[in-house]
């Protein structure tokens with residue numbers, strides 16, 4: 001079974017938040033993604049709400065429940081008390097824990113499982129008791145997968161940022177793929193399922209899927225939104241020209 005695609009709506013939310021206007025409508029872009037065949041939706045609400053807002057979660061949960069009951073809702077974030085209460089209120093199917101500092105522009109590293117196992121274990125236990133699938137954002141590194149498993153988590157999500165940044169260097173891309181492959185093998189060897197995400201694109205996704213054939217899910221936002229703009233721009237300009245009478 002190929003990896004499932006979860007569309008990350010953070011970049012759409014970022015555009016919406018430039019103005020005090022309701023477009024682009026994050027919920028409708030979620031609908032368009034699921035109508036097009038995506039298997040799920042991802043959001044990564046941060047404390048400053050610069051991307052997804054807390055108020056986006058209820059309508060996204062309702063969209064899936066009412067219109068796409070087989071799709072999955074994945075919520076990512078740093079597990080402080082506010083985040084844990086947010087996911088408990090909105091019941092995503094999967095919670096992905098990310099070691100984000102609120103000041104980070106975007107996620108740029110995974111957990112250090114050896115050092116942070118004791119911090120993560122009670123949090124994972126609380127989420128598992130609440131019925132959530134739990135995934136832990138992980139470095140593309142085989143070290144620490146036994147400790148990740150010992151937290152009680154179901155999956156790791158391999159951070160593919162370093163792989164994504166090799167878009168102009170095929171040799172380095174191969175080395176990053178080898179690291180991701182070794183990390184995925186180590187995770188699977190201790191019984192963890194494997195997700196992947198960050199800076200994935202149409203160009204780099206095929207090699208990742210070929211090299212890591214057992215991936216459960218990829219979550220993609222930035223590159224997918226960039227392509228949506230590129231492939232929708234010409235038709236949209238034509239719509240505006242028509243509206244202006246040309």
Ligand SMILES: CC(=O)[C@@H](O)[C@H](O)COP(=O)(O)O
Nearest residue numbers: 010011044076098106107198
């Ligand atoms: C964990 C991860 O890699 C994504 O959630 C990512 O953080 C989304 O990126 P932005 O929120 O910066 O679009």
Ligand SMILES: NCC(=O)COP(=O)(O)O
Nearest residue numbers: 008197198199219221222
């Ligand atoms: N978990 C990674 C994710 O959701 C998407 O990241 P990106 O494609 O926006 O870099």
